[in-house]
Amino acid sequence: MNRKKLKIIYLSLITATILFLALGQVFPMGADGSNSVSAESASNTASAGQKKKLIMGTSADYPPYESVDAKNSGKIVGLDIDIAKYITSQLGYELEIANMDFNGLIAALQTGRVDFVMSAMSATDERKKSIDFSDSYYAARNTIVSKKSAPLETEESLSGKKIGTQLGSTQDLYAETIEGAVLKKLNKIPDLIQELNSGRIDAAIVEDAVAIEMTSLNPDLVMNFLPAESAENGYAIAFPKQSAIVSEFNGVLAEMKQKGELDKIVEKWFPDGKDKSASLLNIDFSILKGYIPYILKGVYVTLLFTLVSALFGLVWGTVLSLFKISGVKPLEWFATAYTSVFRGTPLLIQLMIIYYATPQIFNYDIPALLAAGLAFGLNSSAYLSETIRGGIMAVDKGQREAAIALGIPYRTMMLRIIFPQALRTILPALVNECIALLKESSLVSVIGVADLMRRADVVRSDTFRSLEVLLFIAAIYYVLVLILTSFARKLERRLRRSD
Template sequence: MNQPNRRYIRILAMLACLLILLFTPLTGGLEGGKAAAEGSTLIMGTSPDYPPYEDVDAKGSGEIIGLDIDIAKAITEKLGYELEIRSMDFNGLIAALQTERVDFVMSGMSVTEERKQSVDFSDNYYQARNTIVSSADKPFKSMEELQGKRVGVQLGSTQEQAVEGLDATITRLNKIPDLIQELKSGRIDAAIVEDAVAAEYAGSNSGLALEYLPAGGDGYAIAFPKGSELTQAFNEQLAEMKASGELDAIIDKWFVDDDKTRSEAFLDFGILKGYVPYMLEGVYVTLLFTIVSALFGFIWGFILTLFKISKVTPLRWFATAYTSVFRGTPLLLQLTLIYFATPQLTGYDISALMSAGLAFGLNSAAYLSETIRGGILAVDRGQREAAMALGIPYKTTMIRIIMPQALRTILPALVNECVALLKESSLVSVIGVQDIMRRANIIQASEYRAFEALIFAGVIYYVLVLILTSLAKMLERRLRRSD
């Protein structure tokens, strides 16, 4: 039994080293919004799923492009700053400003009195109109006709506020493509969308009808943290760009007629041409995140297990309370708290990928600690008693005698946890991590079609899970042969 035990020790040592190597790149290279503002870089927050204002050039450079991006680049260049762009969900942009993760936000954001309570706004740079998007078979011509109907809006958008007084069933979703899909599937009767975006979707879907509503509000503007010194500087540059015609030239560049022929077929995987390399790049991010989370979760879960079986009462209490908290609260809540709260509590600007690895690792450890504890308790108690009688130290007993046998018992449960981590990794897209799911959503927004990119993403996940389970079976057979 001595040779297999040495193998286990080497495996654990290699896993620990791999965890350190993988985790190291996640901890550096990103500075906070406040820190960046003090140097030569400004960080802009945006939700790149709203063409033509912001989108990802998935077929080309992979960079975020659009009307808002060009305006931001022009202003920051005039002010002598470098521009860094951070991607995140639209409903997290205000929180990013308040926690100083970004210096300013441009994301087709309308000025409202409610938002003015939380952030400062620049002068407006574009005036958009709300548009009713409905089925061509049953179009709606006014807001009054939507009374008593099912209406969809983007969460956190000005359209959400536009329907506050409407006597209707309101559906709030994070992304415009999801709203259009809800409309096409018949779950809602109409959606309220900004005019340029609505026109793009109508051009791609002949079954949609548009009704432009009267312009109102203060238009789109740049958002800053309360009291930011950048507000006045940006306003001065916006005024100069309006006077010189530069702003109009940027707007005309992005608001041109799209003569691209779009397929009306229910499924047309031809639209994925050119996007495949972009999607496959997300595999690396997903696997990196999954490996880091799994290793961290296993190591920390093993430590928690030792706490739970320890004779030291405070350690048992801590491990029990920890497991209760992390199993009793949603993983998405833990992820967003770590991402947004860490800069405020510690002053450290934790990266999105590191936040995801930490949140999933901490959560996974709570479940794995119970799995590992069950495996240890399943080992015959007589072996521990025999080790004690022979004078073998407790640490040596656990590493060389108990854990190798426990691992054989819990291996299927460990594989299930890894599979769950791989699939649940899609949650990290809400904080802007460019994983497989996030990239599929970006393709949705670019092509105005819902299913093709999602099906392709599902195939990638399924293949990854098959590979993982095959490797686990090979390991299980090898462990059996070593008995």
């Protein structure tokens, strides 16, 4: 390959590197909107006169223990939050809260993303094998939530029925011991309500406080208590193995119990039995009142993420396409292998690997948005590389021959002659990829990024209703896609003026 071809490849590599570094500046914020720092360094690098920081992991979709105050401040509130604030304040720590899915909390604890976890987590024997727990701070009872028209009141009545549980919860472990029960495990409590209302499951097993909220907001549902022994252990604070702060937390917990401070917090957050208004209609968009401004804030995150991911994917995809046509075997093999790996594995797995494996392998606490931007950009580039290569190869060979005959430099030929014509050819495919990125951006909610889908999950957990908020979010995505399509058509008409 001649020097001119090498120059264009080097230029592309430099551009991709600059864009990669820029991602760190565009996405400096963690999943909860605060600056993301590793849990270990946060607690060890505080300067003199400044409070040490502890990062607490939680899944803020489980009221009254933890939820997002979407109608007011947008902050995470709840029983667990108040207890954590009290303990860290007494110990002289500054508290930072990291919000993520419940089934990712232990992984975040083990990889050092968080210092401790409070999320209504029971200290089971299985969990004690991989993490440590504090003393118990609350003991809940398990309940059966079923339809009033077909109530299930005892453990024996669950045999042969379809039972829903939250994946990884103690209720999930208990349900596995029910003989003859067919289990359906879901990530979130609002999903259980939707499945129960739609008749896909006969009952859901949840704890008492959550069951009260569920039944008060869904008049067609009823709750019944299971035996006290069905709840194996109380809720406790989770820590990494051999954490030095477990004894400190236990000391404050003991003082809280002795002084009655713990009882005050429990009384503040548990339902007092008051009747909450709920619509008897199947669809009631009035439940969105007060939540719409909170949901619309996710549009900015979704669009920013999509834009940067698309730009990164386009630049890196262009580099890969140049590798494939370079004639240099190692570069061709690398680009082919890269495309094969990223097109052959699910995007969600790539996202989880980048987010959770990076701290473990490289000892770098990568922010959630940066991890999402990299995962989507790297995945998109694998598809775009083939699209761009096809566009370049579709340009008439005579164009290149004429440019070479006129003595036009290779870089100038590619940038001024070949790429513009290829771009016009592949524009519809590029627009389709951007639309796919926009819609698939909802996947980033699994690592706690506060995009449209994550905010919808917050509203679902607050209202225990899913259909209304999901329809509203779907409408927003549809409008965004229409706007993107409109801009693409205008650009396409402009590029085709020469025809």
